[in-house]
Amino acid sequence: MSNVLLSVRGLSKNFGGLAAVQSVDMDLQEGVVTALAGPNGAGKTTIFNLMTGNLVASAGDVLLHGKSIIGKKPHRIAQMGIARSFQDLRLFTHMSVRDNVLVAVEPESWFWQPGGKAAWHQRLETVEKALERTGLSAMADKRAVDLSYAETKFLSLARILATGSKIWLLDEPASGLDLNSRNRFINILREATADGVTICLIEHNLDVMTQLADRIAFLDQGKKLAEDVPEKVLRDPELIAIYFGKSQSGN
Structure with a gap:
């Protein structure tokens, strides 16, 4: 079994009387792509917000390398x-493509950065490599606002690549992409997992899920109903009925 990098245990979130997430357990394993599937309002994005500190859990824990990160601020996580x-996407639309990625690798928010010129050149090299991998090198000096929709998707991915993070939480990363762009996007993610990156993604496109996911965790009304390989989850008639709204599910 692959090494577990991030775990959620009994994770719950209530908004007043609404139970948005209910006692969810899940492990994200090294080099494995896990897709969160389910109808709108199933709790998928809420789980991301809980794992990244954007929301405070009502109950349960989030463990990074076996240590709790509950209560830590999003930037620390x-x-x-x-x-x-x-x-x-949350891009800086009037900044250049290069500067959008550079911001993601700056260690501090101050104008003066630690490490001097050597560290600056290293960060810039990291940015250029991320732009090259995502096909954006020729657009490095363009403003983000002037990019096509597909290019903004790749810019968002370049920012993540540049951070060097080993765990990626991607919220509908391939939505709205044409077939060629989507295939190129999937190839980049597969290259990342081959390098040991762990990916958890929210995705509504069944084709993307079947091409990319190693495992699917299916949620409805805040509960995890199933977790298995895509072939088993996507062939379960009850889950498919829920997914396409043929069974009652909350928003």
Whole structure:
């Protein structure tokens, strides 16, 4: 069995009387792609927010290398090696492509950065490698706002690549991509897992899930109903009925 890098144990989140996440257990293993599947409102993004400190859990724990990270601030969790993307991408639209990636690898928010020129050149080299891997080198000086939709998706991925993080939490990373762009995106993620990166993604496209995921955790109304290889989860008629809204499920 692969090495478990990140675990959630009994993870729960209540918003008043609404139980958004209910006692979820899950392990993210080194080099393994786990997809969170389920209808809208199943609790998928809430789980990401709990794992990254953007929300405080009502109960349960999140363990990174066996140690609890519950209560830590999001930027501290990011510094510990957990990178996160968002559906809205959160790019600096009027900054250049290069500077958008550079911001992701700056160790501090101060104008003056530690390490001097040597560290600066090392960070810049890291940025250029990330741009090359995502096919954005020729656009490095363009503003993010001037990119196509697909290019902004690759820019978001370049930022994650540049951090060197070994755990990636990706929220609908391939949504809206044309077939060629989607295949290129999937290849980059597969290259990353071959290098030992652990990926957990939220994805609604069944084709992407079957091409990319090693495991699927299926959620509905905040509960994990199943977790297995894609072939088993996606052939379960009850789960498929829930997924396509043929069974009652919350939003």
